[in-house]
Amino acid sequence: MQSIVRWSVVVGVLVVALGIGGLVPQAQTQTFKVCSDISWPPFEWTDAKGQFVGFDLDVMRIIAILKGYKVDIQNLGFDSIIPAVQAGQCDIGASGFTITKERAQVVDFSDPYWESNQSVLIRTDSGLNIITAFKAGNKIGAQRGTTGAQWVEDNVINQGIKVELKLYETYPLAEQDLINKQIHAVVEDEPAAKVAVKASKGVLKIAGIINTEEQFGFLVRKGDPNKLLPRINDGMKEMKKKGIWNNLVEAYFGVDVNLDRVTQCWADLKGYLDKNQPDAYAENMAACMAGESYKKP
Amino acid sequence: MSSNIVVRVEDLHKRYGNEEILKGVSFTVRQGEALAIIGPSGTGKSTLLRCINRLTEPDRGRIFLEDTEITSPHVDINKIRQQIGFVFQDFNLFAHLTALDNVRLGLMKVKGFSKKEATERAMHELARVGLAEKAHAYPAQLSGGQQQRVSIARALAMDPKVMLFDEPTSALDPELIGEVLQVMQELAEEGMTMIVVTHEMGFARSVCDEVIFMEKGVIVEQGPPEQVFLNPQQPRTRQFLGKISELYGGAR
Amino acid sequence: MSVILSWDTWRLLLAGTVVTVELTASLLAVGLVLGVLVALGQAYGPRPLAALCSSYERFFRAMPILVLLIVLNYGLAFLASTYELLWLRLPAFAVAVLAFGLHSSAYQSQIFRGAIRAIKPGQLLAARALGMTRWQAIRYIVLPQALRLAIPGWSNEYSGVLKDTSFVFAIGVTELTRQGWQIMQRTREVFLIFITVALIYLVLTYLGTWLLEWVERRWGVPGLTGQRQEEYGRVI
Numbered sequence A: 001m002q003s004i005v006r007w008s009v010v011v012g013v014l015v016v017a018l019g020i021g022g023l024v025p026q027a028q029t030q031t032f033k034v035c036s037d038i039s040w041p042p043f044e045w046t047d048a049k050g051q052f053v054g055f056d057l058d059v060m061r062i063i064a065i066l067k068g069y070k071v072d073i074q075n076l077g078f079d080s081i082i083p084a085v086q087a088g089q090c091d092i093g094a095s096g097f098t099i100t101k102e103r104a105q106v107v108d109f110s111d112p113y114w115e116s117n118q119s120v121l122i123r124t125d126s127g128l129n130i131i132t133a134f135k136a137g138n139k140i141g142a143q144r145g146t147t148g149a150q151w152v153e154d155n156v157i158n159q160g161i162k163v164e165l166k167l168y169e170t171y172p173l174a175e176q177d178l179i180n181k182q183i184h185a186v187v188e189d190e191p192a193a194k195v196a197v198k199a200s201k202g203v204l205k206i207a208g209i210i211n212t213e214e215q216f217g218f219l220v221r222k223g224d225p226n227k228l229l230p231r232i233n234d235g236m237k238e239m240k241k242k243g244i245w246n247n248l249v250e251a252y253f254g255v256d257v258n259l260d261r262v263t264q265c266w267a268d269l270k271g272y273l274d275k276n277q278p279d280a281y282a283e284n285m286a287a288c289m290a291g292e293s294y295k296k297p
Numbered sequence B: 001m002s003s004n005i006v007v008r009v010e011d012l013h014k015r016y017g018n019e020e021i022l023k024g025v026s027f028t029v030r031q032g033e034a035l036a037i038i039g040p041s042g043t044g045k046s047t048l049l050r051c052i053n054r055l056t057e058p059d060r061g062r063i064f065l066e067d068t069e070i071t072s073p074h075v076d077i078n079k080i081r082q083q084i085g086f087v088f089q090d091f092n093l094f095a096h097l098t099a100l101d102n103v104r105l106g107l108m109k110v111k112g113f114s115k116k117e118a119t120e121r122a123m124h125e126l127a128r129v130g131l132a133e134k135a136h137a138y139p140a141q142l143s144g145g146q147q148q149r150v151s152i153a154r155a156l157a158m159d160p161k162v163m164l165f166d167e168p169t170s171a172l173d174p175e176l177i178g179e180v181l182q183v184m185q186e187l188a189e190e191g192m193t194m195i196v197v198t199h200e201m202g203f204a205r206s207v208c209d210e211v212i213f214m215e216k217g218v219i220v221e222q223g224p225p226e227q228v229f230l231n232p233q234q235p236r237t238r239q240f241l242g243k244i245s246e247l248y249g250g251a252r
Numbered sequence C: 001m002s003v004i005l006s007w008d009t010w011r012l013l014l015a016g017t018v019v020t021v022e023l024t025a026s027l028l029a030v031g032l033v034l035g036v037l038v039a040l041g042q043a044y045g046p047r048p049l050a051a052l053c054s055s056y057e058r059f060f061r062a063m064p065i066l067v068l069l070i071v072l073n074y075g076l077a078f079l080a081s082t083y084e085l086l087w088l089r090l091p092a093f094a095v096a097v098l099a100f101g102l103h104s105s106a107y108q109s110q111i112f113r114g115a116i117r118a119i120k121p122g123q124l125l126a127a128r129a130l131g132m133t134r135w136q137a138i139r140y141i142v143l144p145q146a147l148r149l150a151i152p153g154w155s156n157e158y159s160g161v162l163k164d165t166s167f168v169f170a171i172g173v174t175e176l177t178r179q180g181w182q183i184m185q186r187t188r189e190v191f192l193i194f195i196t197v198a199l200i201y202l203v204l205t206y207l208g209t210w211l212l213e214w215v216e217r218r219w220g221v222p223g224l225t226g227q228r229q230e231e232y233g234r235v236i
Ligand SMILES: Nc1ncnc2c1ncn2[C@@H]1O[C@H](COP(=O)(O)OP(=O)(O)OP(=O)(O)O)[C@@H](O)[C@H]1O
Pocket: B016, B021, B040, B041, B042, B043, B044, B045, B046, B047, B048
């Protein structure tokens, strides 16, 4: 997710001004706090029971198993995560953070773990396509401060095409306006757009993909005082080598992003993680999501 | 010092800003004596009364309650005040408390009575002023005369050595004045030592044993009521009494 | 879009409601205690203390609640880790109560100061004349009267802070608005969920105001607390 850096920067400056950066003694504990704004499916969301589910969180849990430490997942406002990491209240930020220069000045990022593109969301009955969606006079929705909004500015409006860009606090509000025929299209990260399509039960569809190729990374405090980045990067490599990574991607970002189904499979299978068996977990998650037979732990 | 003197005031001075309100006032009040203080408005009568329990701090002079010099910086003034009943012109009953609680509060919190003892004592005092049946009424539910009687009961409950009254009937409608004066008269007859600032010349004359006429911060004349009222020595006193009888239709 | 929220959704919203209510009640309690002390300090304290209380009030009233929340949150974390004061590592809920409580105390002290001013000076004088100490007079005469007079002001403060509590998610306390937000992100049922959240806030506002009115009536004293219009009949 690439929500506004504004608050993070304001707060970051404040925190640094208070002299907080770089003064905390090294924690010897084997439990690390992972902070995430758990409201951006399918990367992280709270399920109907209020449990924390999502791709980012599973990656964090599995790396912890592979590298022999524990994670304590904390639900925190997106804009507060970087300041909290700087202040030592969080050890890792895992919340679909796009790697940007500004952020890299105040925190350290892991290797990129996801490449995100923008998709163009339209009403199925509108007859628009990825070209006609941006016709002059059309209204385009996006969440304030996101790459999607930036892309419309740079590649449509600044190219002289007079569309009206409408900005929203969060994407679901833009999608609702699209359903209500207040706007013509929404530009949004692809996995999140798939969630919207699924939830709309056919009212919305993806007209096409725009390659923006921004990269997501996990982040830790500047200087990585807990030596977490090598473990995270190594852990991701190990996941890929063992096939865990592919199975997880399959489960969370398959053609049809079905949150209810993921939640159900996760509830059935999370026991594997408790038993430190990430391979079996990922394999069965993929099978469960594909509608194939799977084995409960 | 004669042991039956309850209050002794010696050369009391008080100034507010540039204005000297009390310019050396001295007098004594004996056990069981009722002293009336009369005089024109703004003369310093209230100031004098408040100095006696140090609600106002005098600048100079000494005040004794029996053998204790209460103007001494070493006395615990709260201990002294318990022994001096004070009745205000505008009653000042505690607005959030019933008549009973008004009388009981000081007994419980200041004198350390148990609730039961305090209630008994308070009911006794309310009965004494004829208001037992109003024990559970709030001040706003009482007439001015009734409120003033409760405030007298509140002061009496503390078992004071002397009662100070600051124009206790001045805020009352004429038809309510009598009931308060009645209570005060009974008190005087029971032998309570009292200092009463008043414009009720009839009361001063028939109930009090001694009258002080004060003007501009000094005592102009002092003596038994017959002398002050019937045969005043000072022209100022005569003048004042003449004006009073014009205003109030003569002494009652 | 389903017309009725599922039981699971209700459960989450109710959990959020409980947090919102707990937070509001705790912050009002903290604000009340501090606010009363500050108001008493201003009204009856020696001059330096009164000045200190005034600065306190001005400082916390000037501070936007979000800034206060964040400064306190990271400030405490900083002190905790720099000086190894582990007891300063407060849970987010406690930090929220503290930040909002300090903020509210400034407003509550003002409400209370107004109430103290409305008490006739003769009340204190009469108490001292009975031999009560200054503190006893404040404790038994000023406090009970001022607390009653302050109730209508608190009713306003309550509805005000209730809404502000939605800020606390910034530091990770999942209250009502945030629960609604999370459910919306999962279900995309924007309208239904926020209408429900709005209704819950409405009910909370109504209940709180009603409760304070009840307290005001229950504690009411004839002649001291506001006479209700009914008692006089409509004037106009
Ligand atoms: N706290 C105060 N500060 C300044 N001046 C005061 C104060 N209290 C009283 N005075 C002034 O002192 C003078 C005497 O006041 P005091 O109340 O003692 O008079 P009084 O004889 O009781 O008059 P009245 O019959 O009107 O009650 C008045 O001029 C009054 O304005």
